[in-house]
Amino acid sequence: MIDHITIAVGDLPKSKLFYERTLEPLGYRLSFGKEDVFWAFDVGNGCLFEIQRPDSEPPLTRVHIAFxxxxxxxxxxxxxxxxxxxxxxxxxxxxxxxxxxxxxxxxxxxxxxxxxxxxxxxx
Structure with missing residues (x-):
């Protein structure tokens, strides 16, 4: 099972607002994060969809998938x-x-x- 997927976004505050609004009709909510670093959205079954700054430190890359x-x-x-x-x-x-x-x-x-x-x- 996929536990979480993380993608790099160009403008973290703008993307946070975008995903808060667009995921709301699906019942998905902002779960946790760290200002100016990343945000995680609970997408059910203990799984997360995450967004991060594109210049995040390793081990992260522009796309990250955790099984x-x-x-x-x-x-x-x-x-x-x-x-x-x-x-x-x-x-x-x-x-x-x-x-x-x-x-x-x-x-x-x-x-x-x-x-x-x-x-x-x-x-």
């Missing part, structure tokens, strides 16, 4: 398989306490340079 998995072992296996398939390392598997207390993830760059993540956020 929610069932275990840390799956995060590790995804990472190994991606590297074997030709991905570039963008963050080895491990805890990401700055994201959330139980967040465990890895990041790779696909052949087009997009940041792809496998993650779990459970105790």
């Amino acid at each position: 929610r998995v069932n275990s840390k072992a799956e995060v590790d296996a995804f990472y190994r398989a991606a590297l074997e398939a030709g991905a570039a390392d963008n963050g080895a598997p491990g805890p990401r306490p700055d994201y959330a207390e139980h967040y465990y993830a890895c990041f790779v760059l696909d052949p087009d340079g997009y940041n792809i993540e496998a993650m779990i956020n459970e105790a």
Whole structure:
């Protein structure tokens, strides 16, 4: 399952307002964010649609997709398989306490340079 998708936008305040208005009829709401950095919209089932500044720091890229998995072992296996398939390392598997207390993830760059993540956020 896709946990979240993040895209870079040219004008963060303008895009925040745009998505607040256009997602409202679908029942999607602004969930959290950080002023001048990114905003996350709850799109149901624990999934997020996020917008960010285009000059965000790595591991983020202009397009970011995070796959929610069932275990840390799956995060590790995804990472190994991606590297074997030709991905570039963008963050080895491990805890990401700055994201959330139980967040465990890895990041790779696909052949087009997009940041792809496998993650779990459970105790």
